[in-house]
Amino acid sequence: MTRKKYIEDLLKNVNAEDGDKILVETKTLKKEGVLMPHHQFSNEDIITIKLDNGYNVGLAVDNETKITLLEKHKVVEKNSKTIPFDKNKPTVSIIGTGGTIACYVDYRTGAVHPATNAEELAFSVPEIFDICNVKAYVAFQMFSENLEVNHWKTLANEVAKELNNGAQGVVIPHGTDTLGYTAAALSFMLKNLSGPVVLVGAQRSSDRPSSDAAQNLISAVTVAAKSDIGEIVVVMHGETSDKYNTIHRGVKVRKFHTSRRDAFKSVNEPPLGKIADGEIKIFEKYKKKTPGKVVVDDEMNEDVAMIYSYPGLKTEDISDKKGIILIGTGLGHVPEKVFTKIEKLIKKGTSIVMTSQCIFGRINMNVYSTGRDLIKIGIIPGEDMLPETAFVKLMWVLAHTNNNKEVSKLMLTNIAGEISDRSKNIDFL
């Protein structure tokens, strides 16, 4: 018998259903709380209960665990809610992809679920109906670390369809782990945006008192409904308090903290703007939305790797790909020991782009002779692009040309705001 079946039987034996108050006793502890539905992101042997203090705990069940039913939940009439429509308001499309922000709190039990239809997501933050009409659906439901190029393509096409069908803007709730990569990918895949495309995530799920899910979603929807931005942007908490959200350019933002709500920061340029109390303030130049059809150009060459440089990096660690993003040290260096291998790969047709593990600042391979040697070999200096953005861009560029000179030219051309103007006065840490 699987562990899952064992737990289901255990609960059935005492007539305990989701929403009922139960007591769980194991060898080491005794906890009472409201039984939560099984979360698809939980392990099989876990029972989750909501404690009186509002927190959920997952308890591992073994063969000696005892469950007692304390109180049946009160039956609440399930509202047959429908999304309201106001013909005077713009319509924003919300395309769910999974992640912490896509987990909604069940109105009956208070449990956290991944929203399998976007109505659930939308209804978890009903404030958004005051801002606009909402058309919501789920494209896929995944941990963002598992997303791949085909998911970016799906999203690019869904976004174009929604905008071309009259949506004012699009919001994409997304797991935060690879949100920056997706934002960059969409920035290269989509042209002539007729409305804002806003990626948004949450660092803490809706059942936690410190959740950023609701405020982030409201701010994202506001930007999608009310701004005239024609770019891919990321809207996340601007600081740990709930004072404002920050609007980042999709190609210039990355996640810098594993758990803080203000984890996302723009790199090598200031954020585009912020949003506080429903008010959008834009400080930087941006591309305005354009009338007409959104165009999708989603060809990608997936044979691209990112390689982090470190002392002792060996030639065998640099594998044979169509494209490689080196995350070098300082101004753009890797150990001289691997130069010959790099030269061999470039001669065979690999395009290699240099970025820096410093993250901030610009690649400059003309300062030291080793850098100049790498340029001679044919390495493309990645300007001030984020390694992650350069990675996605190289996939896109290599799907459009095989000629190394042309690849170099495109990589050094500012296509979606990924290369900053040298004259910009840029904040740093």
Add this chain to the structure above:
Amino acid sequence: MTRKKYIEDLLKNVNAEDGDKILVETKTLKKEGVLMPHHQFSNEDIITIKLDNGYNVGLAVDNETKITLLEKHKVVEKNSKTIPFDKNKPTVSIIGTGGTIACYVDYRTGAVHPATNAEELAFSVPEIFDICNVKAYVAFQMFSENLEVNHWKTLANEVAKELNNGAQGVVIPHGTDTLGYTAAALSFMLKNLSGPVVLVGAQRSSDRPSSDAAQNLISAVTVAAKSDIGEIVVVMHGETSDKYNTIHRGVKVRKFHTSRRDAFKSVNEPPLGKIADGEIKIFEKYKKKTPGKVVVDDEMNEDVAMIYSYPGLKTEDISDKKGIILIGTGLGHVPEKVFTKIEKLIKKGTSIVMTSQCIFGRINMNVYSTGRDLIKIGIIPGEDMLPETAFVKLMWVLAHTNNNKEVSKLMLTNIAGEISDRSKNIDFL
């Protein structure tokens, strides 16, 4: 004839020597200035001249380049300087390794050279003789991206020798590219420090008006001579102005900017302290220097790689090593597609440690089921260690045990301050 020989002949023909004023004419430009000695870090085909405005320019010489001697330099009596000694002052050992900070300005020509003996380096910043006696020598002269494990071992042994021979402290001028890696390596290799060991670098060489070399070296020597720290620390500019230098713990610091002088930041804990106007202020707890012998434990297993995770990471990108540092996403994730490969490697005896490309924050693999699955497979969660520090530590740990349980235990033990206390209130970006 090599290009180098060609240039030497060209100069000899007009009797031009280092320090002479010359005119260089190429097809496209005409520049006059003082001929600089050939810099070992320059390419062969380059002539460097110092312009009247004080800047050096490197000019590429081809077969049509014309050189005219304008003025012979005045012969200056070469001072036979000797390093002063004051028996009332402590002695600090300076061990040169190369890098921008090790370039000194020649007192005669104003040219920038790598200091091949440390007197040159010391005399380029004579202020340090007011602070202490100086014993200076060059261990090696390299671009720091080319440093390897054997260089760390050399340094560890040199440091121990100096301290055990009575030095009050040790200063190691070092290229900034991999300065953080070396600081971490020495932190694990050296025990019972009887004095401060200070790594210091410069982002801009001494011939530039904005150079940070002198101030950084003075501050580093001050910390080595006057503090009672018994740890490996890094002393660098604290902000872009010249107001103060920051003292970072060697295992918690990394380079965050390709060119700014305040590029080094402590991660997941505040810097230990700062130094302004010669005054050292320590704010954080630190290990005090101990009497007795410094012990070197420099065994390292070099079969360790760092692998950066990204969307589409393939099993073939994870190679067979004794140790792997995964630089995962978010709280410590990699695509599920590579789980089987990871499990196979761990079963075969590879130790794999999870760190995060967020850089800031702590690994927590208990929040999502995918993280828990990785823990079950046997991945070691890297707490809040920097990926670079975890990399160096894993090399060191694997040289001391082959048992995966023991490796895990050591990786999760705070050996040199590399794992921060959870209760610390930590600054972020």
